[in-house]
Amino acid sequence: MNGIRVLVIGGSGFVGRYLMNYFSCHGTSTSGETGYIKLNITDTKSLNIILKEENPDLVINASGITNVDYCETHIDEAMKINGFAVENLANAAEDVGATSCHISTDYVYSGEGCKYTEEDETKPVNVYGKSKLLGEQLIRGRKNIILRISTPYGFNITKKKITFLEFIVSNLKSKKPVKIVDDQFTTPTFLNEIPIAIETLYDLKKTGIYNLGSTECLSRFEFAEIVSTVFRLNNELILKAKTSEIPFIAKRPKNCCMSNEKLKSITKIGDIKNNLEALSHSFLP
Ligand SMILES: NC(=O)c1ccc[n+]([C@@H]2O[C@H](COP(=O)([O-])OP(=O)(O)OC[C@H]3O[C@@H](n4cnc5c(N)ncnc54)[C@H](OP(=O)(O)O)[C@@H]3O)[C@@H](O)[C@H]2O)c1
Numbered sequence: 001m002n003g004i005r006v007l008v009i010g011g012s013g014f015v016g017r018y019l020m021n022y023f024s025c026h027g028t029s030t031s032g033e034t035g036y037i038k039l040n041i042t043d044t045k046s047l048n049i050i051l052k053e054e055n056p057d058l059v060i061n062a063s064g065i066t067n068v069d070y071c072e073t074h075i076d077e078a079m080k081i082n083g084f085a086v087e088n089l090a091n092a093a094e095d096v097g098a099t100s101c102h103i104s105t106d107y108v109y110s111g112e113g114c115k116y117t118e119e120d121e122t123k124p125v126n127v128y129g130k131s132k133l134l135g136e137q138l139i140r141g142r143k144n145i146i147l148r149i150s151t152p153y154g155f156n157i158t159k160k161k162i163t164f165l166e167f168i169v170s171n172l173k174s175k176k177p178v179k180i181v182d183d184q185f186t187t188p189t190f191l192n193e194i195p196i197a198i199e200t201l202y203d204l205k206k207t208g209i210y211n212l213g214s215t216e217c218l219s220r221f222e223f224a225e226i227v228s229t230v231f232r233l234n235n236e237l238i239l240k241a242k243t244s245e246i247p248f249i250a251k252r253p254k255n256c257c258m259s260n261e262k263l264k265s266i267t268k269i270g271d272i273k274n275n276l277e278a279l280s281h282s283f284l285p
Pocket residue numbers: 009010011012013014015016028029030031032039040041042061062063064065066067081103104105106132149150151152161
């Protein structure tokens with residue numbers, strides 16, 4: 001971004017690290033490991049100091065407790081980090097005149113509908129979704145962008161956790177079968193499209209809620225099949241499972257497919273097969 005100073009909160013995460021690379025900017029991690037500014041988002045004093053020092057034009061919040069089952073048993077922590085701290089960040093950003101972009105989730109919906117628009121009712125079924133919704137609610141209507149994403153797919157530069165795409169590719173490459181549910185539906189978000197959407201919204205001075213996901217609404221099983229086909233792996237190793245067979249702690253919404261029409265009118269959203277083809281060129285031997 002020409003001359004624009006960006007700061008990524010949660011830069012050490014899967015999405016955050018990709019954003020830092022794209023914008024060639026600074027980012028934070030909780031441990032302050034090399035290459036990152038140390039920050040716990042619940043520490044308002046440090047948050048204000050860092051924002052003043054960095055003086056960004058745009059602050060992107062890609063931080064959060066993202067383990068859905070962990071959130072279910074650590075309610076206060078989830079609400080503090082994914083919820084209340086989001087307001088502190090918005091305040092700190094406003095104090096230095098920065099726009100903030102908060103990354104949220106399709107899990108704010110109940111999962112009983114299909115192709116949710118930004119205006120549709122939010123009714124999360126688990127603590128993670130409730131904590132993310134709290135974060136949204138505390139900053140809505142201010143000078144910021146709320147970008148809801150869903151099952152982001154791409155390769156994780158940080159290697160701290162394995163993404164759904166990496167799980168499928170690595171297991172099938174090793175000829176190991178994988179059990180994937182066919183009764184949870186999503187509109188997966190292409191990792192590469194996240195910074196482009198943010199950049200476009202910022203440049204156009206847009207604020208408010210935007211859903212960023214694929215046009216295709218797929219079950220996780222169907223998504224895994226497309227991955228396997230594009231990466232030229234063995235589809236027969238993908239076994240169908242039901243959500244009820246997997247010992248999840250938190251309830252999972254059934255169908256959180258989001259409509260991308262609002263964002264599609266201002267930024268290009270590619271189709272899953274083409275996006276995966278592009279990724280496969282950097283991954284195949
Ligand atoms: N991945 C998904 O499936 C998905 C789907 C929808 C929405 N989202 C949203 O997208 C965002 C990015 O997700 P992700 O997959 O990139 O997450 P991730 O890989 O788990 O990374 C989470 C980031 O948050 C940071 N963090 C955790 N607790 C913090 C705290 N108390 N203070 C400051 N930073 C803290 C972590 O820092 P350390 O690692 O240094 O501790 C890390 O940088 C999240 O807001 C998530 O809710 C993700």
